[in-house]
Amino acid sequence: MFLTYLRRELAGRRRQTLIVAIGMALAIALVMIVNALSGGVRDAQASVLESVYGVGTDITVTQAPTGPGEGGPGGGRFEFGAEDGETDDAEGSTTVSDSRLTTGMGTATFDDTALDTALSTEGVADAAAALSLSNTTFSGELPDFSQLQGGGGAPGEAGAEAPPTGGADGAGGSAFDVDSFTVLGIDPAASALGPLSSAAVTEGRGLEAADAGADVALLDSAYATTAELAVGDTIDVGGTTMEIVGLVTADTADASTGANVYLPLDTAQALAGLEGQVSTVYVQAASSTDITAVQASLEEALPEATVNTQEDLASSVSGSLSSASTLVSSLGLWLSVAVLAAAFLIAVLFTVSGVTRRTREFGTLKAIGWSNRRVVGQVAGESLVQGLIGGALGIVIGLVGIGAITLIQPTLSGSAGSVQAFGGGEAPAAAAEAADRMGLTGDGGPFAAATTTSDIVLTAPVTVSVVLVAVGLAVLGGLVAGAIGGWRASRLRPAEALRSVA
Amino acid sequence: MSAPSTTSITLPTPADPATPKGTAMYTLDKVGKTYRQSSRIVTALKDVSLTIPAGQMVAIQGPTGGGKSTLLQMLGALDRPTSGDVRLGDDVLSKLPDRKLAKLRAKEIGFVFQGFNLIPTLTAQENVETALEPQGVPAEERRRRASDALAQVGLAERAGHVPSELSGGQQQRVAIARALVKEPDVLLADEPTGNLDEQTRDEIMDLLEGLWRDRGLTLVIVTHDSAVAKRAERRLRIAGGSVQEI
Numbered sequence: 001m002f003l004t005y006l007r008r009e010l011a012g013r014r015r016q017t018l019i020v021a022i023g024m025a026l027a028i029a030l031v032m033i034v035n036a037l038s039g040g041v042r043d044a045q046a047s048v049l050e051s052v053y054g055v056g057t058d059i060t061v062t063q064a065p066t067g068p069g070e071g072g073p074g075g076g077r078f079e080f081g082a083e084d085g086e087t088d089d090a091e092g093s094t095t096v097s098d099s100r101l102t103t104g105m106g107t108a109t110f111d112d113t114a115l116d117t118a119l120s121t122e123g124v125a126d127a128a129a130a131l132s133l134s135n136t137t138f139s140g141e142l143p144d145f146s147q148l149q150g151g152g153g154a155p156g157e158a159g160a161e162a163p164p165t166g167g168a169d170g171a172g173g174s175a176f177d178v179d180s181f182t183v184l185g186i187d188p189a190a191s192a193l194g195p196l197s198s199a200a201v202t203e204g205r206g207l208e209a210a211d212a213g214a215d216v217a218l219l220d221s222a223y224a225t226t227a228e229l230a231v232g233d234t235i236d237v238g239g240t241t242m243e244i245v246g247l248v249t250a251d252t253a254d255a256s257t258g259a260n261v262y263l264p265l266d267t268a269q270a271l272a273g274l275e276g277q278v279s280t281v282y283v284q285a286a287s288s289t290d291i292t293a294v295q296a297s298l299e300e301a302l303p304e305a306t307v308n309t310q311e312d313l314a315s316s317v318s319g320s321l322s323s324a325s326t327l328v329s330s331l332g333l334w335l336s337v338a339v340l341a342a343a344f345l346i347a348v349l350f351t352v353s354g355v356t357r358r359t360r361e362f363g364t365l366k367a368i369g370w371s372n373r374r375v376v377g378q379v380a381g382e383s384l385v386q387g388l389i390g391g392a393l394g395i396v397i398g399l400v401g402i403g404a405i406t407l408i409q410p411t412l413s414g415s416a417g418s419v420q421a422f423g424g425g426e427a428p429a430a431a432a433e434a435a436d437r438m439g440l441t442g443d444g445g446p447f448a449a450a451t452t453t454s455d456i457v458l459t460a461p462v463t464v465s466v467v468l469v470a471v472g473l474a475v476l477g478g479l480v481a482g483a484i485g486g487w488r489a490s491r492l493r494p495a496e497a498l499r500s501v502a
Numbered sequence: 503m504s505a506p507s508t509t510s511i512t513l514p515t516p517a518d519p520a521t522p523k524g525t526a527m528y529t530l531d532k533v534g535k536t537y538r539q540s541s542r543i544v545t546a547l548k549d550v551s552l553t554i555p556a557g558q559m560v561a562i563q564g565p566t567g568g569g570k571s572t573l574l575q576m577l578g579a580l581d582r583p584t585s586g587d588v589r590l591g592d593d594v595l596s597k598l599p600d601r602k603l604a605k606l607r608a609k610e611i612g613f614v615f616q617g618f619n620l621i622p623t624l625t626a627q628e629n630v631e632t633a634l635e636p637q638g639v640p641a642e643e644r645r646r647r648a649s650d651a652l653a654q655v656g657l658a659e660r661a662g663h664v665p666s667e668l669s670g671g672q673q674q675r676v677a678i679a680r681a682l683v684k685e686p687d688v689l690l691a692d693e694p695t696g697n698l699d700e701q702t703r704d705e706i707m708d709l710l711e712g713l714w715r716d717r718g719l720t721l722v723i724v725t726h727d728s729a730v731a732k733r734a735e736r737r738l739r740i741a742g743g744s745v746q747e748i
Contacts (some may be wrong), residue, residue: 001632001644005624008628012622012623363619364621366604367613368607368612368632369607369633369637370632371605372600374636494581495575495580498580499571
């Protein structure tokens with residue numbers, strides 16, 4: 001009887017059923033799409049972060065860089081070694097070529113005992129350390145500065161009118177190239193954690209435990225192509241020639257790995273004069289539920305360090321991916337809430353108006369012995385089924401919308417600070433964004449070391465949770481409308497209900 | 503589409519009426535009912551004391567607003583008196599909780615309304631079945647009993663039609679079948695012929711009278727129509743909240 005009555009009622013007032021179902025369907029479809037997009041953006045962010053931090057890193061430990069003037073290795077001043085150049089007296093020029101390996105801007109190093117501290121912290125499954133560096137090679141011609149200084153003087157003074165000579169153009173000018181690439185010193189024995197865990201060796205071999213202290217290097221395949229280098233070639237890092245033993249490519253399509261060149265950690269430390277120093281410790285928690293506790297323990301054990309979780313790091317992803325993330329999380333969320341609230345309101349209003357319209361019907365049912373519970377159950381059942389029809393329709397519309405997004409394949413650009421840029425909290429993220437805005441991402445310029453840019457195809461994954469959310473909302477919408485409508489029906493006194501008709 | 507004649511209807515006698523004929527089915531003791539309408543108090547019933555024996559056919563007449571429907575609602579356990587007691591057999595209706603009143607209505611009291619009050623989306627058969635739903639009668643038995651009830655009122659062949667496909671007389675027959683399918687002790691009819699033409703009125707009254715005689719029902723009919731009232735064993739007039747025998 002319940003089902004027959006329910007079916008006949010819903011079929012008998014098709015227009016109302018359809019309006020409520022469509023309202024509910026649109027709201028649920030929107031929630032599904034926003035939810036799926038949110039998942040896609042999360043995946044994209046994780047993908048960008050993986051290219052920097054590797055797979056499995058839950059927490060990174062870095063140290064905030066010291067401010068200007070506070071010293072520390074690799075400060076902001078760049079010495080290109082003009083005094084070491086060869087001077088050609090005949091031409092009045094100095095030819096210089098110098099390669100320096102230093103910590104990048106915004107990067108600080110700290111004692112590698114932090115790795116042992118991390119490994120001994122409760123809840124830590126694994127940890128690995130890395131040293132992030134920047135190699136800058138300066139080569140070119142400079143004017144003979146001593147000549148310039150000797151002939152210099154204020155305008156109008158004797159000798160001040162002698163034109164400068166020497167240099168690349170013979171008139172006191174300079175011509176030089178600055179070649180910069182990022183270098184990451186990694187533990188050659190620990191490939192399961194850290195930046196290379198999300199990369200694959202596509203040519204040659206990877207670093208092995210036996211490579212510790214050896215002058216060997218791995219190159220990011222994209223960088224190798226740009227620099228026209230191949231396995232078996234050599235590369236000058238900090239004035240030392242390294243043999244290229246392999247090329248690595250990020251697992252994620254269109255993403256580059258976290259650095260251009262990878263060296264054994266101790267080799268990198270020795271070349272940079274930073275023995276016993278690291279810039280990042282990658283930590284993997286034993287359980288995803290322990291991450292917050294492990295973060296707190298690490299912050300306590302390493303009070304000087306900056307301890308970030310993946311969630312903290314996600315906020316440092318910039319570019320159009322960041323815009324998409326903001327759009328989905330703010331506009332998408334609120335739009336979903338607003339549409340959902342409107343759909344629920346429509347369902348409630350229609351249900352209440354239906355109860356009012358059916359006052360005589362419910363009064364009659366009560367008069368012939370139907371209990372309040374049975375009448376409320378009937379109203380709630382009708383609303384619930386209406387909600388479920390809306391839910392089913394919403395899932396179809398939502399899947400079509402998600403399918404359309406998958407078909408369009410929007411590409412987003414995500415920039416994440418590399419290992420050098422992270423660790424300083426807000427400032428490096430800002431630096432990364434600034435670099436992105438300035439178009440300095442990639443391999444050129446001083447900010448190059450601070451960002452890794454990836455083009456990510458945005459997906460909208462349909463997960464069980466997305467479908468469950470849709471079904472849950474449909475049930476909730478039906479129950480809310482049914483509960484309010486049922487409450488109204490339960491308050492009808494049979495005598496009054498019948499009298500209102502008389 | 504003409505309404506079937508009541509002469510062809512067979513009316514089985516119900517087995518053992520719950521209340522033996524002659525004993526008091528209803529006992530009203532100084533029943534009063536007042537309503538609050540905005541700021542004024544309206545007295546619908548004033549110290550009504552009345553006994554209706556089991557198996558009696560009673561007609562209640564009176565002017566509009568005189569308290570006829572209010573009295574019927576008291577008898578039907580749809581409302582409680584402001585003062586006094588209404589007894590149905592041994593049950594004091596005014597003291598029973600809502601849940602028990604609903605059970606009583608489900609089992610012992612049948613209603614027929616002036617406007618038929620059928621569920622518009624349900625067929626005649628399903629409308630009749632709604633009366634058995636609160637008693638938890640199994641679906642198969644429910645269907646059989648509803649079909650029998652429709653056959654008894656001469657509408658077996660219209661069982662699959664919704665109310666909008668039936669004439670006024672046919673709708674009232676469905677309403678009567680709905681009231682009787684649960685085999686109640688009491689049938690309360692509020693202006694059952696008020697919306698019907700003269701011929702249909704007579705057919706419906708023939709049906710009700712036949713059912714009353716054959717089943718030993720206690721039948722209380724509220725009516726404006728003297729022709730209807732004249733068929734009753736006993737006639738009451740209610741005016742200004744007070745009841746008088748006619």
